[in-house]
Amino acid sequence: MNRSTARSQGQLGSLIVSAMFVLAGAVTLYDTLSYTDRDSRVFPQTVAIILIVCASISFIMRFIKPTGEGGFGQGIWWRRVLLISTMVLTCLVMPIVGFLPAGIIAFAGGLIAAMHDRWTLPNILIYWGAGGIIMLVFYTLFKFVLNVPLP
Amino acid sequence: MELDQFLAAITPLNFALALFGVLAGTIVGSIPGLTATMALAVLVPVTFAMEPASALILLGAIYTGAIYGGAYAAILLNTPGTPSAIATTFDGYPMAKRGDGDLAVALACFASVFGGMVGALALLFLAPPLSKVALAFGPIEYFWLSVFGLSLIASLSNGNLMKGLAGGAFGMLLSTVGVAEVSADIRLTFGSQTLIGGFGVVGALIGLYCIPVLIDLVAVPGRHLKVEENVKAVRIGDAFRLALQSKFNLVRSSVIGTLIGILPGAGGSVAGLVAYSEAKRTAKPHQKFGEGEAGGIMATESANSATVGGGFIPTLVLGIPGTPPDAIVLGALLVQGVRTGPAMFTQSGSIVYTFIYGLLIATILMLPTGLLIGRYAYKSIVTIPKAVLVPTVGFMTIIGTFSIRNSVSDVIIMLCLGVFGWVVAQFGFAASPIVLGLILGPIAEQGFVQGWIIGDATNNLFGMFFGRPISQGILAFTLITLILPIFLARKKSKLNVELES
Numbered sequence: 001m002n003r004s005t006a007r008s009q010g011q012l013g014s015l016i017v018s019a020m021f022v023l024a025g026a027v028t029l030y031d032t033l034s035y036t037d038r039d040s041r042v043f044p045q046t047v048a049i050i051l052i053v054c055a056s057i058s059f060i061m062r063f064i065k066p067t068g069e070g071g072f073g074q075g076i077w078w079r080r081v082l083l084i085s086t087m088v089l090t091c092l093v094m095p096i097v098g099f100l101p102a103g104i105i106a107f108a109g110g111l112i113a114a115m116h117d118r119w120t121l122p123n124i125l126i127y128w129g130a131g132g133i134i135m136l137v138f139y140t141l142f143k144f145v146l147n148v149p150l151p
Numbered sequence: 152m153e154l155d156q157f158l159a160a161i162t163p164l165n166f167a168l169a170l171f172g173v174l175a176g177t178i179v180g181s182i183p184g185l186t187a188t189m190a191l192a193v194l195v196p197v198t199f200a201m202e203p204a205s206a207l208i209l210l211g212a213i214y215t216g217a218i219y220g221g222a223y224a225a226i227l228l229n230t231p232g233t234p235s236a237i238a239t240t241f242d243g244y245p246m247a248k249r250g251d252g253d254l255a256v257a258l259a260c261f262a263s264v265f266g267g268m269v270g271a272l273a274l275l276f277l278a279p280p281l282s283k284v285a286l287a288f289g290p291i292e293y294f295w296l297s298v299f300g301l302s303l304i305a306s307l308s309n310g311n312l313m314k315g316l317a318g319g320a321f322g323m324l325l326s327t328v329g330v331a332e333v334s335a336d337i338r339l340t341f342g343s344q345t346l347i348g349g350f351g352v353v354g355a356l357i358g359l360y361c362i363p364v365l366i367d368l369v370a371v372p373g374r375h376l377k378v379e380e381n382v383k384a385v386r387i388g389d390a391f392r393l394a395l396q397s398k399f400n401l402v403r404s405s406v407i408g409t410l411i412g413i414l415p416g417a418g419g420s421v422a423g424l425v426a427y428s429e430a431k432r433t434a435k436p437h438q439k440f441g442e443g444e445a446g447g448i449m450a451t452e453s454a455n456s457a458t459v460g461g462g463f464i465p466t467l468v469l470g471i472p473g474t475p476p477d478a479i480v481l482g483a484l485l486v487q488g489v490r491t492g493p494a495m496f497t498q499s500g501s502i503v504y505t506f507i508y509g510l511l512i513a514t515i516l517m518l519p520t521g522l523l524i525g526r527y528a529y530k531s532i533v534t535i536p537k538a539v540l541v542p543t544v545g546f547m548t549i550i551g552t553f554s555i556r557n558s559v560s561d562v563i564i565m566l567c568l569g570v571f572g573w574v575v576a577q578f579g580f581a582a583s584p585i586v587l588g589l590i591l592g593p594i595a596e597q598g599f600v601q602g603w604i605i606g607d608a609t610n611n612l613f614g615m616f617f618g619r620p621i622s623q624g625i626l627a628f629t630l631i632t633l634i635l636p637i638f639l640a641r642k643k644s645k646l647n648v649e650l651e652s
Contacts, residue, residue, distance in 0.1 A: 014578040021317050028324055031339050040336035042603060043596040044327045051320035058313040072577055075370025083369050084362075084570060087545060091563045099553075103546055110365070110542030116372035117538070127538055134543050138550055146185075146193055148554040 010071035014062050021055035024048075083113040099150040100139055107131050156501055159204060160508035168209040169513040173520050176216025180223075181528065183230045183357050183551045187217035188475040195483050203487040203502045208509030210483055214476045215267055215459050215513050218419055219521055222259035222452055227252055227376070227532040228544060230361035234352055235419025235455035237586060238427040240360060242440065242447030247376050249443055252533065256525035257390035258445055259452045260518060262401060265394070266453030267514035269405035270412060270460025274467075275507045278496065281461075282468035284413045290605070291616055293414070294598030295625040297591040300421055302632045303428045304584045315584045318575070322588020323595065325350050332593065333600045345560040354552040354565040355589055359582040361548050362569020368541055375540060376533050387522065393445045400430050400446050401453050408454030412461020418474045419455035420590050426454030432632050460510065467491055467503060 028048035032041045086109020094102040111127060142148040159165070179190040190213050198206035221233030226243035239259065246255040273281060288296075304312075304319040328339045329349025340346040368375060394401065404426035411422035430450035431440040440447050462473035463480070470491040472478035484491060489499050496503055532540070552565045572582045606615030617623065 010578065017575050017578045017580055018317070021321055024321060024324065028339060031341075035331075035336040035338065037331075037334035037336050039334045039600050039604065040331040040338060043599055044324060044338060046599075047320050047323045047327070047592075051317055051324060054313045054317040054320060058311070058317055061313065069579060075367070077370075079369040080366050083365060083541070083545065084566065087549065087566055088563070090549060091559050091566070094559050094562075099550075103549065106549055107542040107546050110369070110545040111538055113369040114541035115538040117536075123538075127536070130539050131542060134539075135546060138546065142550055142554055146189065146554065148550075149557055150550075150553070151559075 010069050011062065011066050013071065014069070015059060018055045018059035018062065022052050022059065025052035025055065079113040082109050086110065086113075095151055099143075100135065103135055103139070107135060156504035157508045159501070159505045160208065160512055165205055165208050165505075165509055166512065168205055169212045169509055170516055170520070172209045172212025173216040173513050173516050174524075176213035176218075177220035177517070177521060177524050178216075179213070180217035180220025181232045181524075183224050183228075183232055183353075183361060183547060185551060185554070186233055186353060187214050188479065189554070190217055191476050191479040195479055198483055199486060203484070203489055204505035204509065206483055206487060207480065207502070207506040208513065210480050211459070211463075211506060211510040212513035212516075214480070215456065215510065215517060216520075217476075218455050218459055219260070219263040219267075219452070219517055220524075221455075222263070222448075223256065223525065223528045226255045226259065226448075227529065228361060229364045230544075230548075231356055233419070234356060234590065235423055235458070236451070237356065237420055237583075237590065238423040238451040239448055241427065241451075241583065242442070242444045245441070245443035246445070246448070250376070251443065252376055253526075253529050254386045254389050254393075254445070255448055256529050257386050257522060258393060258448045260521035260525055261390055261394045262404075262449040262452035263456040263521065264514055264518045265401050266405040266408050266456035267459060267517065268511065269402070269453070270409045270457035271507060271511045271514055272460070273409045273457075274460040274463050274510070275504075278464045278468050281409075281413055282464050284410060285415060285465040285469060285471060285473075287621060288414050289619070290598040290601035291619060292598070292621045292625065293594055294602055294616075295622045295629070296411075296414075296421065296425070297595035297598065299625050299629045299632070300424045300428070300591045301587060301595070302629045303424055303431075304587055311579055314580050318580050318582075318584035319588040322585035322590075323592035324588075325355070325585070326589050326592030327596065332597060345564075348556065348558075350564060350568075350589065351552075351555050351561055352590060353555050354561045355568055356586060357548050357552055358565035358568035359572040359586055361544065362566065363573035363576060363582065365541055365545055365548075366570075366573045368537060373537075374533070375537055394449065397446050397449050400433075400450055404430060404450040404454040405457040408457025409461035411454070412458030412473060413464050415465055415471050415473045418462070419458045421594070422454040422458045422461075423451040424587065424591075426450040428632055429628075432635065456514075463510075467495055 025048040028044055032045050035041045087106050090102045090106040093105065111131060117123065139150065143150045176187065176190060179185045180187060191210055194209070194213060198209055217233060218235050221231055221236035222239050222243065224230045224232035225236040225239035226247050229240050229244040231237045231240055243255045243259070246252065301319055304315045329347055331338055337347060407426045407429060408422040411425060427447055427450050430446050434440055434446065438444050438446055462477045465471040465473055466477040466481050470481065472481045481491065489502055548565065549562050552562045553559065555561060572585065576582055602615050606612035
C-alpha cells in the first residue's frame, strides 16, 4: 500500500467512524421518543447529545485539517478474515452440533490463520495434539467442574 | 482473645485452605471470562460442611487470588482477566510488548499483596468507623465518582480528546441498551430479544480488548511479545526496587481502593480506575503513563486488591454487600448461622477475627504463589508458538463469554464488539474510553436519575448536584484532573518559548 493510499484511507475512515457515531447518537435520540418514563430518557438523551457534539467536532476538525493518521496498515487480510469468520461460524453451529465440535472449527481457523511457519509433519502433530488437549481440558473444567451447561 | 483467633487462623487446615483458595482464585481470575463471583458461587456449597471460620477463610482467599489473577491476562494478553484489572492493561501490556512482561507480573504481585494487606488491616482495626463512609455516599456522590472515573478518558484518548469523549459517550450508550434499571423501559433494542439483557460487561471487555489483539496477531509473522535472549524468572529485585520508589503511590492507591471498596456497588474496577487517574495526575514529568509505566500497574493492582478487605467492611458491619463476591460471602455467613451487624465483632468475634487473620495470611501467601504462577504464566505466553496461542486464546474467549450467561448471543455480541473495536481503533478511537463508558455508565445513570428525582421533588436540583460536601470534593478532584494537565502543558510551552528567545 503506498503512502497516499494509506493517507486517504486514514482520512476517509476517520470521517466515516465520526459520522457513524453521530448517526448512533441521532438514532438514540429517536429511540428515546418511545420511552414512557422521563427517568429512562434523561440519561441516554444527555449522553447522545454529548456523543453527537464530540463526534461532530472530530468530523469537522478532520475535514478542515486532513492528516495521514490511521488506516488498516500492514498485515495479511485473509488471515484476519479466516480467524473471525471461523469464530462466527462456531457460534452459528454451536446449538446444532454441540460446543466441542463447534469449538474445533474455531480452533482450526485460529491455528491456520496464525500459522506463518511451514507446515511439517511434527508441527501438525504437535500443534493439533496440543489443541486437542487444551480444548478437552477447558471443556471438562467448564462443563463438569463449573457446571456450565455447554451445548 | 485476638491471639487465640490468630492461632486459630494458622491451624494446618486453615493454612491449607488459604493456600488452596489463593491458588484456585489466581488461576480462575487469570482466565478471561471466569470471575471471582463464579468461583465463589461454585465453591460455596463445599463450605457448608466446614467450620464457619474455615469456610470464610477459603472464600476470602479465593476472592483475593481471583482479583490478583486478573492481572496476568491484562499484562500478557491485553485482556483483563476480571473487570478489576481494566486499568492494568493501560501500562501492563505496553510493558510486556517492550519485553518487560516479567517485571510487570512481579510488580502486579507486590502491589496486590500490599493493597490486600492495607484492605485487610483496615477491616481488622477500622471496620466500625469506616462503615459510616458507606452510609455517607448518596446517589449524587456515586454519580460524581463515576464522572471522576470518566475524567480518565482525557488521558486515554491518545492525544485526541474529542475522539476519546465520543468513545466514552458511545460506551455509556451501550450500557443503556436493554431494560432500564430505574424505570424498566426497554431501550435501544430495536425489537431484538437478544439485546434485552443488555451488553454483559465481561463479554464486552473480552471483545473490545482481546479480539483486536488476536486480529493483529494473526496478520503478521513474528512473536507475540518481545523476548530477551534468555527468558528470565520473574524480576523480583527490580520490582521490589520500583515498588519502594513508588511507596507513596502504593499507599495512596491502597487507601483509595479500601475506601471505594467500602462503597456498595463501586468495586475493584472503579477503584483501579480512580487510583490510576490519581497516580497519573500526580506523576512526575518523566513518567509516561499509558506507555508502560510501572506506577500505573502498581496503582491499579494495589487499589483493586484493597477493595477485598474494604468490601468486607459494610458486608460484616452493616450487612450491605459491596460487590457480588461480598454478597456470596454474606450468604455463606447467613447459612452458617452468623448474623451480621454492628454487634457482630463482639457477639461472633471468634469467627470474624479468625476470618480476618485468615484473609491476612491468604494475602501474604499470594506473594510466593503469585510470583510462582506469574513466572510460569509469563514463560508459557512468551514461548508458546503463535499458532497455538491464538486459537487457544480464541477458544477461551468463546467459552469464557458463553459461561457468563450461558448464551451464544453473548459470544456473537462479543465478536461484533471486538471487530468494531479493532476497526475504530485503526482510526484513532481507542477501546479504553468505550470500556470506561460501558463500566461507569450504569453507576452514573443510577446516581444521576436518582439525584434528579430527589432534587426535583425537593425543588433543589442545583443544591442536590453541587451542594453536598463530598460531591464538591470529588468534583474539585475531577476538575483538577482535567484542567491541571492543560495548565501545566501551557506553562511548559511558555517556558520553552522564553528559553528559546
